[in-house]
Amino acid sequence: MNIFTTAVSAFFLFYVLESKEWPMHTICREPDLEWYYRSCDPLQDIGVSIEPCSKSLLETTYVKIALLLRRDFKWLTAKLNVFIQSLKVFSYSYSLCEPTSAYYTFCGRRKGELVYFEGPVKFGIQTIPQGEYNVSLELFNEDNYNIGCANITLISR
Amino acid sequence: MAGSDALFFLLSSMPVLSWPLFVAGNQRWCTEVIANIKYQCMDQNLSRIPAEIPSTTQQLDLSFNPLLILTPKYFAKFPSLKVLDLTRCSIDVIEDDSFGGLRNLTVLILTGNPLRYLGDRAFYGLLSLRKLSAVDMNLSSLYDLPIENLLVLRELNLRRNNIKSLKIPEFFRNLTSLQILDLHSNKISHIVIEDLNIFKEVNMPNLTIILSNNVINHIEPGTFKDIHIHKLSLRNSFQSNSIMRTCLHGLVGLQVNKLELGSFYSIKPEIKFEDELLDGLCQVEFQEVILICFKDLSNEKHTLFDCLSNASSIRIVNFDLVKLSAIPEFARLSYLELKNCLTVDVSLGKLASWRTLKTLKVTNCFHNTIFISKFYGQVQHVSLDLTHNQMIVNECCSNENLGTSYLRYLNLSFNSGIKITSNFEGLDELLSLDFQYTKIITRIGQIPTFLTLDKLLYLDLSYTSTHFFIQCAFCGLESLQVLKISGNSFERNILSQVFRNLTDLKVLDISNCKIEGMSSSAFSDLKKLQELTISHNKLTVLDPTAYAPLLSLSILDFSCNQLSFFPENALKSLPRLLVNLDISQNPFDCSCTHLSFLQWTQKQKSVLQNIQHMTCFSPSHLNSVKVMNVTISSCYTRFNLTPLAVSVGVLLPAALTMFLVYKCYVQQYFRLVLSRFCMDSREEEDKYDAFVIFSSKDEEWVMTELVEKLERGLPPFRLCLHFRDFIPGIPIATNIIQEGFLKSRKAIVIISDHFMESRWCGFEFELAQSWQFLEGNAGIIVIVLEKVNKSQLRQTLGLHKYLRRNTYLEWKDSRLDQHIFWMRLRKALMDGKPWGARERESL
Known part of the structure; x- marks a missing residue:
């Protein structure tokens, strides 16, 4: 009995790993459309909001993103990938900040400062087709270090 | 006990031994x-x-x-x-x-x-x-x-x-x-005359003051008078055009090298280009001005840039600008950059043709760039950068097309197309030419185009859809140091000659050119080449003689080809100066026939790049295995030792465990069971000299002969007899163990026909055998009382075998035999009897 207890406790001592996953946040939930996201940044949870919550993208859609910087950056690149059942259907990358032409007010911010982006986003389509989409949004600095990261789930009915 | 102890220690010590490590691991915070x-x-x-x-x-x-x-x-x-x-x-x-x-x-x-x-x-x-x-x-x-x-x-x-x-x-x-x-993003709203008095007394010509993202409503005129600083940044500092206009008048008297004005991206942009907006700058002395994030009101503008006329450098970034009907005389303008224009007026093109202009950059202005037809810069060392404009250049490239003979740097990359109509005549000064990702139409690769560019150092023709037909495609480029021509194609037979005479070349990129084989004389003149990229081609074999002349090579990239191995002579002749060698993403053959190649890869670990993408393609059982993980040792022995090693590895510990369990179980567990009955009788051990196992039907012989001779003889032996010594009220089995075996040194078994018939006798005899086995010494003395039926003997488990293997006593009728019988029995009983007891009893 003693041997067994020791063996079991030894097993748990060595194999109980620390699992750190940020909570799933709901951006909006309507009968025909649901947006959820989870931060995939190992260091922090981030804030994302999308308005209005509508399948129709004819109106301008406003996106807000807030996060605390854990690294300095001079260059900032946003990378967006859209998956339908792990099949990549859309990929887009955009340079947000360059040292010589800081377009956004958060460009050039340093570690410890808050980055807050608020602005309209054009999707290039009029309506979101039916389906479940996984969107991964990542922000990289010039050293390819992940500044911010969110996995967004979009369900359109 | 030793076996089970070892097992227990092994398991229990695991966390004990590793706990300190575990804690120490956590304590390393940094x-x-x-x-x-x-x-x-x-x-x-x-x-x-x-x-x-x-x-x-x-x-x-x-x-x-x-x-x-x-x-x-x-x-x-x-x-x-x-x-x-x-x-x-x-x-x-x-x-x-x-x-x-x-x-x-x-x-x-x-x-x-x-x-x-x-x-x-x-x-x-x-x-x-x-x-x-x-x-x-x-x-x-x-x-x-x-x-x-x-x-x-x-x-x-x-x-x-x-x-x-x-x-x-x-x-x-x-x-x-x-x-x-x-002071970005503070709450400064009013700047008054005495605020900057210190800077009037102490000259700080290297100081940059950033006041962006404040809500400045008023700058008192005279505040900046006689102040000389390096840069003043006022982005998103004014809430409206009118506030900006009056505040810029407040900068009167300022001397500054760089002045940055404008806003940031916002949903509702406040600041828009209009006449008089920048009028305050007429009283400011500055060299460079950066105008960033301006929208346009679409009204006619006549005097917008009038106060910028003394600037030597103008950058306009992220802007709309239409209906610009007049531009002033720029006395000193040498640098003009227009970047990320959304809409731009054609008349801004006049800026591009300013005679003093040394550098013109127009990038990401693809809606309106046709206006740049001729570049009239008439000063030395001119550079022209027109990247990312979706332009189609219909005439390129001579001094007449571009309007200057002093061009040093020409960048037309990331555009839609360039029609090469001349052979760069009159552009002898050109040092750098970049056409990457712009489709080149005609000439290049078909006729010798670069004959006049003997000063050119840098040439980038990557992904220009060029097909090189002639061997003299790069003739004339005598000073060329960097040649990038990836993403194009070559006529099959020209590769042996096309890089001839490029003796100063240091960097060559011919990746993704559909090259199937490299000619042995292709690089014979490239003695100074340091970096060679041949990745993403279709090379199937490596000809070592081709790379032998590259004496200065330090970086070599063969990734994404069809190479299955490197022949032995190639491994030897690869330049010794190599610091970086990338051979990843090739379909390697990891069979033992290429043993020397496999050995070489493991030796060159520090030089090889992207090791994680070096995988085997064949043989099939090694498919997708990383080349570095292939065990070379298996090539040395004929038969594979792995199964043997595995079976030994598994069986040996298993056998050891079985042995330990067996020993533990039989010796200790059985003893534990037995000792359950005798927890309190340890001090009474050896109370009897012998426990007599006999059938009740032989009781008469036991009483008359055995008890008489042993208990009353000298020395007297104490016998345990069931009818006399067993404690009433206790189960027979318990009595047998507790009173019989555990308190006796020996067991005397009286074998007769009656013994055979009795179940209790069989049980006691078997128990006696186990007991003897556990005690490890001879404890059973067998007395055969009478001739026993052989067939019956066989039926009693173990007895027949026992009698064949062990010495036993036989009871006979003759007096002499009986005398010997008692002598032998006494001797057997004396064995192991404590001396003290023996003496005490003998007294």
Whole structure:
């Protein structure tokens, strides 16, 4: 009995790993459309909001993103990938900040400062087709270090 | 006991032994970036500096730890510190002399600490501090910072505080080295005449003042009079066009090298190009102006740029500009950059043809770039950058097409197409030519085009859809050092000659050119080549003679080809200076036939790049196995030792375990069961000399012969007899074990026909055998009382066998035999009898 207890406790001592996953946040939930996201940044949870919550993208859609910087950056690149059942259907990358032409007010911010982006986003389509989409949004600095990261789930009915 | 003990220890010691390691692992809070120099302890929930940091540390990152209060001499243990990062350490109190002893500290970052108290002498002793970052720290005035002793301070970063006034304190007089005063995102709304008096007395020509993202409503005219600084940044500082216009008039008398005006991206842009907006700049002396993020009101503009006429450099970034009906005479304009134009008026093209212009950059202006037809720059060292414009250039490229003979740098990359109509006549000065990702139509690759460009150092024709037909495609490029032609194609037979005479070439990129084989003389003139990229081609074999002339080569990229192995002579002849060799993503053959190649890869681990993408393609059982993981040793022996090793590895511990369990079980468990009955009888052990196992039907012989002779003889033996010594009220089995075996030294078994018939006798005999086995000594004395039926003997389990193997006593009728019988029996019973008892009993 003693041997067994020791063996079991030894097993748990060595194999109980620390699992750190940020909570799933709901951006909006309507009968025909649901947006959820989870931060995939190992260091922090981030804030994302999308308005209005509508399948129709004819109106301008406003996106807000807030996060605390854990690294300095001079260059900032946003990378967006859209998956339908792990099949990549859309990929887009955009340079947000360059040292010589800081377009956004958060460009050039340093570690410890808050980055807050608020602005309209054009999707290039009029309506979101039916389906479940996984969107991964990542922000990289010039050293390819992940500044911010969110996995967004979009369900359109 | 030994076996089970060992097992138990093994298992129980695992956590015991590893626990200290486990704890120690947790206690290493910081990452050692450079041993004894640089430590990273970010976000470890530390409330003080961990003891593991050595005193020699020069760079320490303690950000995102709850340090709360800095007390005097807090960092005195680290006198060598040069960079200290205390970002978001929840510090609300910094006491006097907190940084005492940090004479070498050059960078101090205090970003995001909610400061309530800052001692007047908090920064004393920081004799070398060059950069102080006090971003987002609730500071309400420049007077809040006691930095008068930071004599070599260069950068003071005070972004995102609550500073309401630009009143520069008197002690800034001491900060003569100050280069950056960053007041981005503060609450400065009014700038009055006495605010900058210090800078009128002390000249600071290298100072940059950033006032962006403040809501400035008024700048009193005269505030900046006689002030000479390097740069003034006013982005998103004015809420409307009218405020901006009046505030710019307030800059009267300022002398500044760079002036940055504009806004940031916002949903509702406030500042729009209109006449008179920039009129205030007429009274400002400046060299460079940067106008960034301006919208347009679409009304006619006649005088917009009139006050920029003395600028030598103009950058206009992220803007709309239409209906520009007039531009002024630019006296000194030498640099013009238009970047990210959304809409732009054709007349801005006149700027491009300004005679003094040395550098013209028009990038990402693809809606309206046809207007740049000719570039009239008539000064030396001209450069022209027209990238990312979706342009189609119909005539290229001669001095007549471009309007200048002094062009040194021409970049037409990332456009739609270029029609090469001339052979770069009159562009002898050209040093750099970049056409990458722009489709080239005609000439290049078909006729010798570059014959006049003997000064050209850099040529990039990557992904220009060029097919090189002729061997003399690069003739004339005598000085060329960098040639990038990836993503094109070659006529099959020209590769042996096409790079001839490029004797100064240092970098060559011919990746993704559908090359199937490299001619042995292709690189024969490239003695100075340092970097060669042949990745993403279709090379199937490697001809070592082709690479032998590359004596200076240090970087070689063969990735993504069809190479299955490198022949032995290639491995030997690969240039010895190689620092980087990439052979990843090739379909390698990892069979033993290429043993020397496999051995070589493992030896060259430090040189090889992207090792994780070096995988085997064949043989099939090694498909997708990493080349570095292939076990070469298996090639040395004929039969595979692995199954044997595995079976030995598995069976040996299993057998050992079985043995231990067996020993443990039989010896200890059985003993435990037995001892359950005799927990209290240990002191009564050896109460009897022998336990007599016999059938009740032989009781008469036992009583008359055995008891008579042994108990009343000399020395007397004490016998255990069931009818006499068993305790009533206890189960027979318990009595047999407890009274019989455990309290007796020996067992006497009386065998007769009656014995055979009795179940209890069989049980007792079997128990006796087990008992003897466990005790490990001869404890059973068998007496055969009468001739027993052989067949019956066989039926009693073990007895027949026992009699065949062991000596036993036979009871006979003759007196002599009986005498010998008693002698032998007494001798057997004497064995193991304690001496004391023997003597006591014999007395």
